[in-house]
Amino acid sequence: MSGPRPRAGILDIAPYVAGQASGPGVASVFKLSANENALGASPAALAAYRDAAVELHLYPDPNATELRNALARKHGLDPARILFGTGSDEIFSMAAIAYLAPGDNMIQPAHGFAAWAIAARAVGGEVRNAPERDGVADADAMLARVNARTRIVFLANPANPTGTWLPFSEVERLHAGLPEHVLLVLDEAYVEFARAVLDGRHAIKLAERASNVLVTRTFSKLYGLAALRVGWAYGAPAIIDALNRFRLPFNTPRPAQAAARAALGDYAFAEASVRSAEEGRARLADTLSAHGFAPLPSATNFVTARVPHGCAAAAIEAALAQRGVLVRGLTNYGLPEFLRVSVGPAAAMTALASVLEESVRP
Numbered sequence: 497m498s499g500p501r502p503r504a505g506i507l508d509i510a511p512y513v514a515g516q517a518s519g520p521g522v523a524s525v526f527k528l529s530a531n532e533n534a535l536g537a538s539p540a541a542l543a544a545y546r547d548a549a550v551e552l553h554l555y556p557d558p559n560a561t562e563l564r565n566a567l568a569r570k571h572g573l574d575p576a577r578i579l580f581g582t583g584s585d586e587i588f589s590m591a592a593i594a595y596l597a598p599g600d601n602m603i604q605p606a607h608g609f610a611a612w613a614i615a616a617r618a619v620g621g622e623v624r625n626a627p628e629r630d631g632v633a634d635a636d637a638m639l640a641r642v643n644a645r646t647r648i649v650f651l652a653n654p655a656n657p658t659g660t661w662l663p664f665s666e667v668e669r670l671h672a673g674l675p676e677h678v679l680l681v682l683d684e685a686y687v688e689f690a691r692a693v694l695d696g697r698h699a700i701k702l703a704e705r706a707s708n709v710l711v712t713r714t715f716s717k718l719y720g721l722a723a724l725r726v727g728w729a730y731g732a733p734a735i736i737d738a739l740n741r742f743r744l745p746f747n748t749p750r751p752a753q754a755a756a757r758a759a760l761g762d763y764a765f766a767e768a769s770v771r772s773a774e775e776g777r778a779r780l781a782d783t784l785s786a787h788g789f790a791p792l793p794s795a796t797n798f799v800t801a802r803v804p805h806g807c808a809a810a811a812i813e814a815a816l817a818q819r820g821v822l823v824r825g826l827t828n829y830g831l832p833e834f835l836r837v838s839v840g841p842a843a844a845m846t847a848l849a850s851v852l853e854e855s856v857r858p
């Protein structure tokens with residue numbers, strides 16, 4: 497039997513590992529494994545989503561016009577330079593399809609977000625990892641990896657799975673050091689949670705003036721709309737034009753557009769989300785430290801920490817899962833001694849602390 501054979505390289509891709517969503521024999525769980533919003537979703541978005549239910553027979557607006565205009569107004573952007581994706585995940589794939597040919601390469605920090613490498617490998621691209629410094633991306637190491645076949649550089653600021661960030665001046669230095677034909681994809685999935693440490697600086701301004709920057713954002717984190725898969729990107733007109741040529745026309749569902757648009761006006765929820773992440777990560781870091789973990793600094797809605805000396809991360813992950821507290825092991829990211837824990841509702845944080853108390857003695 498010999499069926500169709502996938503293109504070279506496809507079977508070398510390790511599929512994306514999502515955060516676990518159920519515990520062995522546990523009826524209800526606290527899911528702290530996927531960096532979802534601890535407050536749920538914006539209530540305004542939820543209401544708009546429900547209202548949109550009566551229109552399920554209609555195709556979405558392929559240009560997401562109302563959402564596009566609302567987003568442009570909110571951020572002071574040119575609406576024509578916005579691209580929507582089925583989550584920002586889809587936009588990484590679109591960037592790889594458009595800019596990486598087989599044998600070309602992309603560069604990422606050693607612990608880059610897994611979806612980037614999948615996108616690059618799917619089109620025959622090579623992934624070049626640049627070493628980090630203490631879990632923080634290193635602009636010089638990334639620049640040193642550039643060669644004649646480099647077409648894309650990916651950087652998340654702040655980063656997942658580490659939670660760490662680069663001062664924006666370092667992002668600018670990275671950009672300044674890249675040849676103009678190399679696309680710099682700046683993934684800002686968590687940037688709103690980092691306003692304090694980044695002094696409110698972000699990549700949209702850079703994307704306004706540069707010809708080779710694509711900044712990506714998402715409604716999944718700040719607004720709690722992960723289920724609806726709405727991401728967006730902003731970049732130079734030529735980049736947006738290239739991606740739009742093969743974008744699937746209905747890639748953002750109608751109820752998702754409606755919910756995202758309503759979320760944009762929900763300032764109170766957005767502010768509460770940021771506070772929840774800021775306060776929650778500080779408390780989480782304290783809890784983990786008190787039990788002998790060594791947390792990395794975080795500017796996100798999660799904390800990644802090295803497990804106590806002499807403990808196995810997988811064993812702690814399993815002990816927590818048995819008690820219904822789901823966290824994320826990072827072996828597939830090459831960080832086998834680390835666990836990543838999302839900020840969750842108060843009850844989840846209490847449960848985490850009590851399970852750690854029983855299973856991990858400092």
Ligand SMILES: Cc1ncc(COP(=O)(O)O)c(C=O)c1O
Pocket residue numbers: 530531582583584585586609652655656683685713714715716722725726727
């Ligand atoms: C760094 C980073 N980028 C992008 C995403 C994906 O976001 P979306 O839900 O918009 O696809 C995530 C999700 O966890 C992420 O951590």
